Amino acid sequence: MNVTASESAEPARAPERSAADTRRRLLASGTQLFASKGLQKTTTVDIARGAGVAAGTYYLHFKDKHELFREIVLAAFDDLRERLRHAGSHAGADPVAVVRARMQELLAFAEENRAVVSVLFGRDHGAEGLAEEVFDLNVPAIEAGLRRRLGAQTTLDPVVTAQALAASWARVVAWWVEDPDRAPRERVVDTLVELHPFSRRPEHG
Amino acid sequence: MNVTASESAEPARAPERSAADTRRRLLASGTQLFASKGLQKTTTVDIARGAGVAAGTYYLHFKDKHELFREIVLAAFDDLRERLRHAGSHAGADPVAVVRARMQELLAFAEENRAVVSVLFGRDHGAEGLAEEVFDLNVPAIEAGLRRRLGAQTTLDPVVTAQALAASWARVVAWWVEDPDRAPRERVVDTLVELHPFSRRPEHG
Amino acid sequence: MNVTASESAEPARAPERSAADTRRRLLASGTQLFASKGLQKTTTVDIARGAGVAAGTYYLHFKDKHELFREIVLAAFDDLRERLRHAGSHAGADPVAVVRARMQELLAFAEENRAVVSVLFGRDHGAEGLAEEVFDLNVPAIEAGLRRRLGAQTTLDPVVTAQALAASWARVVAWWVEDPDRAPRERVVDTLVELHPFSRRPEHG
Amino acid sequence: MNVTASESAEPARAPERSAADTRRRLLASGTQLFASKGLQKTTTVDIARGAGVAAGTYYLHFKDKHELFREIVLAAFDDLRERLRHAGSHAGADPVAVVRARMQELLAFAEENRAVVSVLFGRDHGAEGLAEEVFDLNVPAIEAGLRRRLGAQTTLDPVVTAQALAASWARVVAWWVEDPDRAPRERVVDTLVELHPFSRRPEHG
DNA sequence: AATGAATGAGGGTTCATTCAT
DNA sequence: TATGAATGAACCCTCATTCAT
Numbered sequence: 001m002n003v004t005a006s007e008s009a010e011p012a013r014a015p016e017r018s019a020a021d022t023r024r025r026l027l028a029s030g031t032q033l034f035a036s037k038g039l040q041k042t043t044t045v046d047i048a049r050g051a052g053v054a055a056g057t058y059y060l061h062f063k064d065k066h067e068l069f070r071e072i073v074l075a076a077f078d079d080l081r082e083r084l085r086h087a088g089s090h091a092g093a094d095p096v097a098v099v100r101a102r103m104q105e106l107l108a109f110a111e112e113n114r115a116v117v118s119v120l121f122g123r124d125h126g127a128e129g130l131a132e133e134v135f136d137l138n139v140p141a142i143e144a145g146l147r148r149r150l151g152a153q154t155t156l157d158p159v160v161t162a163q164a165l166a167a168s169w170a171r172v173v174a175w176w177v178e179d180p181d182r183a184p185r186e187r188v189v190d191t192l193v194e195l196h197p198f199s200r201r202p203e204h205g
Numbered sequence: 206m207n208v209t210a211s212e213s214a215e216p217a218r219a220p221e222r223s224a225a226d227t228r229r230r231l232l233a234s235g236t237q238l239f240a241s242k243g244l245q246k247t248t249t250v251d252i253a254r255g256a257g258v259a260a261g262t263y264y265l266h267f268k269d270k271h272e273l274f275r276e277i278v279l280a281a282f283d284d285l286r287e288r289l290r291h292a293g294s295h296a297g298a299d300p301v302a303v304v305r306a307r308m309q310e311l312l313a314f315a316e317e318n319r320a321v322v323s324v325l326f327g328r329d330h331g332a333e334g335l336a337e338e339v340f341d342l343n344v345p346a347i348e349a350g351l352r353r354r355l356g357a358q359t360t361l362d363p364v365v366t367a368q369a370l371a372a373s374w375a376r377v378v379a380w381w382v383e384d385p386d387r388a389p390r391e392r393v394v395d396t397l398v399e400l401h402p403f404s405r406r407p408e409h410g
Numbered sequence: 411m412n413v414t415a416s417e418s419a420e421p422a423r424a425p426e427r428s429a430a431d432t433r434r435r436l437l438a439s440g441t442q443l444f445a446s447k448g449l450q451k452t453t454t455v456d457i458a459r460g461a462g463v464a465a466g467t468y469y470l471h472f473k474d475k476h477e478l479f480r481e482i483v484l485a486a487f488d489d490l491r492e493r494l495r496h497a498g499s500h501a502g503a504d505p506v507a508v509v510r511a512r513m514q515e516l517l518a519f520a521e522e523n524r525a526v527v528s529v530l531f532g533r534d535h536g537a538e539g540l541a542e543e544v545f546d547l548n549v550p551a552i553e554a555g556l557r558r559r560l561g562a563q564t565t566l567d568p569v570v571t572a573q574a575l576a577a578s579w580a581r582v583v584a585w586w587v588e589d590p591d592r593a594p595r596e597r598v599v600d601t602l603v604e605l606h607p608f609s610r611r612p613e614h615g
Numbered sequence: 616m617n618v619t620a621s622e623s624a625e626p627a628r629a630p631e632r633s634a635a636d637t638r639r640r641l642l643a644s645g646t647q648l649f650a651s652k653g654l655q656k657t658t659t660v661d662i663a664r665g666a667g668v669a670a671g672t673y674y675l676h677f678k679d680k681h682e683l684f685r686e687i688v689l690a691a692f693d694d695l696r697e698r699l700r701h702a703g704s705h706a707g708a709d710p711v712a713v714v715r716a717r718m719q720e721l722l723a724f725a726e727e728n729r730a731v732v733s734v735l736f737g738r739d740h741g742a743e744g745l746a747e748e749v750f751d752l753n754v755p756a757i758e759a760g761l762r763r764r765l766g767a768q769t770t771l772d773p774v775v776t777a778q779a780l781a782a783s784w785a786r787v788v789a790w791w792v793e794d795p796d797r798a799p800r801e802r803v804v805d806t807l808v809e810l811h812p813f814s815r816r817p818e819h820g
Numbered sequence: 821a822a823t824g825a826a827t828g829a830g831g832g833t834t835c836a837t838t839c840a841t
Numbered sequence: 842t843a844t845g846a847a848t849g850a851a852c853c854c855t856c857a858t859t860c861a862t
Contacts, residue, residue, distance in 0.1 A: 019821065040245055043856060054823040056859080061821095065857065123337040132328040157388055160396040163380050164373035171372030172365055183362055191365040200405065224846060248831060259848045264833065429842065450655055453835060464844040466838080475836065533747040542738040567798055570787055570806040577786030578779035585778050593772055601775040610815065634825065658852065669827045674854065 023061045025051040030068045035118035039069055066130070069119075073131050076116045080109055081138070095149055095198045103192045106169065107185050110177045121174040139166050149198060156197055168195065228266045230256035235273045240323035244274055274324075275335060281321045282339050285314055300354055300403045308397045311374065312390050315382045326379040344371050354403060361402055373400065433471045435461035440478045445528035449479055476540070479529075483541050486526045490519055491548070505559055505608045513602045516579065517595050520587045531584035549576050559608060566607055578605065638676045640666040645683045650733035654684055684734075685745060691731045692749050695724055710764055710813045718807045721784065722800050725792045736789040754781050764813060771812055783810065 029050030033042040044065050048058045062068045087105035091098045110117045120131050143162035150156055169192065176188055193199055234255030238247040249270050253263045267273045292310035296303045315322045325336050348367035355361055374397065381393055398404055439460030443452040454475050458468045472478045497515035501508045520527045530541050553572035560566055579602065586598055603609055644665030648657040659680050663673045677683045702720035706713040725732045735746055758777035765771055784807065791803055808814055 022821080044858080045856075056824065057822055059858070123334060129328060155395040155399050157392045157396045160377055160381075160388055160393050161400065163377050164397070164400055167376030168369035168373045172368050175368050176365075183365055187362045188365050190360045191362045192369070194360050195366065195369055195400075195402065197400065227846075249833080250831080258846095260832095261834075261849060262847055264835095265846065270832065432842085454837080455835075466845060467843055469837070470842065533744060539738060565805040565809050567802045567806045570791075570798055570803050571810065573787050573790050574783035574807070574810055578783045581782030582775055582778050586775075593775055597772045598775050600770045601772045602779070604770050605776065605779055605810075605812065607810065637825075659854080660852080668825095670853095671828060671855075672826055674856095675825070680853070 019061075022051065022053060022057065026053070026058060026061055026068065027072060031072050031115045031119060034069060034072065035115035035122070039065075070130060072116065072119060073134055076113065076120055077134050077138075080106075080120075083109055096193065096196075099196045099198055100189065100193045103169075103189045106173060107176070107188060110173045111180065111185070114177050117173060117177045121170040121177075123174070135166065135170065139163060142166055146197065154197070161197060165196070168192075224266070227256065227258060227262065231258070231263060231266055231273065232277060236277050236320045236324060239274060239277065240320035240327065244271075271335075277321065277324060278336050278339055281318065281325055282343075285311075285325075286343070288314055301398065301401075304401045304403055305394065305398045308374075308394045311378055312381070312393060315378045316385065316390070319382045322378060322382045326375040328379070340371065340375065344368060347371055351402065359402070366402065370401070373397075429471075432461065432463055432467065436463070436468060436471055436478065437482060441482050441525045441529060444479060444482065445525035445532070449476075480540060482526065482529060483544055486523065486530055487544050487548075490516075490530075493519055506603065506606075509606045509608055510599065510603045513579075513599045516583060517586070517599060520583045521590065521595070524587050527583060527587045531580040531587075533584070545576065545580065549573060552576055556607065564607070571607060575606065578602075634676070637666065637668060637672065641668070641673060641676055641683065642687060646687050646730045646734060649684060649687065650730035650737070654681075681745075687731065687734060688746050688749055691728065691735055692753075695721075695735075696753070698724055711808065711811075714811045714813055715804065715808045718784075718804045721788060722791070722804060725788045726795065726800070729792050732788060732792045736785040738789070750781065750785065754778060757781055761812065769812070776812060780811070783807070 026047060030042070030047045033046055033050060044058050045055045047068065048055050051057075058068075062071070083105050084102050087101040088098045091101035120135070139162045142165055143158045146156070146158040146161050150158065172188060172192060176182055176185075231252060235247070235252045238251055238255060249263045250260045252273065253260050256262075263273075267276070288310050289307050292306040293303045296306035325340075344367045347370055348363045351361070351363040351366050355363065377393065377397060381387060381390075436457060440452070440457045443456055443460060454468050455465045457478065458465045461467075468478075472481070493515050494512050497511040498508045501511035530545070549572045552575055553568045556566070556568040556571050556575075560568065582598060582602060586592060586595075641662060645657070645662045648661055648665060659673045660670045662683065663670050666672075673683075677686070698720050699717050702716040703713045706716035735750070754777045757780055758773045761771070761773040761776050761780075765773065787803060787807060791797060791800075
């Protein structure tokens with residue numbers, strides 16, 4: 001990943017104004033701007049300026065305005081998905097515990113990546129549907145989990161439920177991230193867990 | 206204005222290419238386009254063309270590109286809100302029955318106003334937040350209802366729950382309206398009702 | 411010109427909403443608007459509205475936007491010219507007395523026709539040069555007067571002097587009319603008279 | 616930046632199609648067009664074309680249509696004011712000599728900057744009052760000069776006189792610049808000097 | 821890799837003028 | 842005469858993208 005001329009003399013330092021670094025700074029600048037103004041009101045020139053480079057430099061790293069957005073969204077989703085998977089697999093066999101672990105992880109992620117979460121889940125700032133599409137990719141997984149657990153004994157339609165859950169998580173997390181003082185983190189987790197169908201007491205006694 | 210039943214004295218027809226009619230056609234054209242391409246990709250020229258009038262005519266009826274959008278959103282929300290209120294007030298005292306009546310009304314509205322629902326609840330098409338803002342206006346009402354019913358005996362935070370519910374309804378309705386064959390209407394209603402906290406069996410036997 | 415149903419009972423009154431009246435009102439509305447916003451920022455629709463008629467009515471009375479302006483300017487100049495001629499011819503043979511009489515008349519006219527004076531002499535509001543052209547038509551007359559009186563004995567070029575005088579009168583009158591409290595009318599007259607070359611004491615004794 | 620006399624080390628030429636150069640060409644093009652057609656009839660596209668660049672390039676250098684105009688007017692007035700001040704301060708103590716020096720400088724300036732003078736003093740081409748406003752800024756200085764010299768012994772009101780003089784200079788210079796053959800430059804100077812109140816022989820003997 | 825000036829298509833908006841009623 | 846909705850050309854301005862250096 002790095003360093004053109006690292007022999008041994010320089011223990012760690014390198015001309016870290018390298019291409020990779022510029023790319024990183026463009027990503028950071030873009031994330032910031034997309035989170036605050038949305039895709040459509042953010043210009044490539046703004047992004048470049050925010051990264052401290054000239055306008056044309058942007059196009060050495062990304063083929064057009066949308067590629068940077070795509071990159072941010074895809075990387076963030078991959079990261080988040082990985083964290084959620086991991087959180088779930090460590091929670092034991094109790095489905096409610098898994099849900100809780102995942103909600104906790106979701107809010108932790110949100111707290112650490114506020115700008116990114118705004119881009120992913122915030123009300124559209126002209127995102128052209130990418131974030132939404134990627135988001136939809138995860139709905140089937142939710143649906144599968146529901147099917148597995150709920151079986152046939154409820155009136156809950158798994159597809160509809162998956163849509164509902166995904167939307168409520170996205171909304172709550174985006175809302176909370178805007179201002180984490182709106183509610184204590186644990187309260188949010190508790191509520192999301194409680195709202196989940198798995199928390200529902202068995203149909204009969 | 207209501208020519209349909211005119212006596213006979215009138216020569217024949219009124220200027221039926223009246224301003225009000227053009228305005229209506231612009232609204233229809235705009236709704237269609239906003240639903241399919243979003244606010245930002247829709248041009249005033251498109252809207253005018255869709256209404257069968259010249260570009261400048263748009264501005265005789267709406268002061269700028271956003272006024273038409275505002276008009277659609279505000280009128281639709283007013284209409285919907287009224288229908289929901291009415292549905293609720295006819296459902297008796299059982300809170301679950303109220304929820305069910307409202308979900309039914311919501312889906313009926315969606316079926317009758319597919320394009321409008323896309324604009325209201327669809328994934329942002331560059332809506333500049335108006336639909337979202339208006340939507341938020343309704344969250345407090347949901348929250349108040351929750352507070353009244355849930356009391357202090359649950360772990361559900363009313364604010365968080367309101368966000369979650371509003372988001373899930375919006376998403377489900379937008380998703381369903383895209384293609385009503387995705388699920389039978391009653392199935393959707395049942396699911397939404399079941400997911401609502403009021404359907405939850407009381408905490409203690 | 412008028413009256414659909416005037417029998418005889420009404421001695422003098424007539425539906426003075428006749429064509430001539432509409433025309434007059436358009437002229438008045440235009441004068442007002444040209445004076446306050448200038449030719450270019452005034453729209454024909456504004457003029458019509460100001461006259462209490464529909465947009466299209468304007469074109470029944472004036473062939474285009476400029477004809478109304480032309481009318482105002484030409485009529486006002488004719489009126490002013492006539493008044494100045496008359497004032498001069500009543501002032502006797504003393505050239506300075508003639509100048510004084512004319513300056514007095516000019517300021518009287520200005521006071522009575524503030525809006526019109528703004529249009530005629532005010533700083534261009536996008537007047538497309540008509541007022542200026544018409545104004546120039548009067549410079550030769552001033553020049554002729556100077557030639558007659560000054561003869562060859564001065565260093566004053568009559569053409570240059572005529573330009574200078576015309577411009578100073580126009581400017582002073584427009585400036586004064588904006589707010590007549592800026593200087594007492596007689597003071598303005600005295601100054602203009604004093605500045606006129608005829609007030610200059612003879613070259614030699 | 617000043618390439619003209621570069622040694623030899625430099626490969627050959629700098630990007631002489633530099634921003635500063637383009638900016639200069641836009642200013643020149645704008646001055647030309649404003650002088651001939653006025654602010655309002657000049658389009659930014661015209662200006663760009665006149666400068667040999669694309670339409671959008673205009674906005675890299677000026678934020679809107681008026682900024683270029685402002686720039687021209689302000690720079691020209693600054694320049695002119697400086698030259699007049701300098702001319703006056705070199706003319707000795709005789710007030711008439713000062714006036715003469717300034718009138719000479721004014722006409723020299725006009726001859727060297729015909730287009731700019733048209734913009735500054737020409738009959739309004741829809742200038743939106745900027746030139747006029749800036750012009751007015753100079754009237755108080757004229758007024759102060761008059762007050763100092765004239766004292767209380769005349770009937771001349773300094774404010775009115777200042778308006779009259781400023782207007783006559785502006786008009787004469789604009790008129791003369793349109794076609795300098797209209798009068799020999801010295802003749803114009805002589806006339807303006809003679810018309811100035813300072814040239815007036817003392818009130819008594 | 822980087823620069824940054826330049827490009828030019830395209831969108832929103834205005835308004836003088838027309839014309840069917 | 843009057844109405845007033847409609848027209849459509851034209852203008853200002855933005856910004857994603859290119860390219861010579």
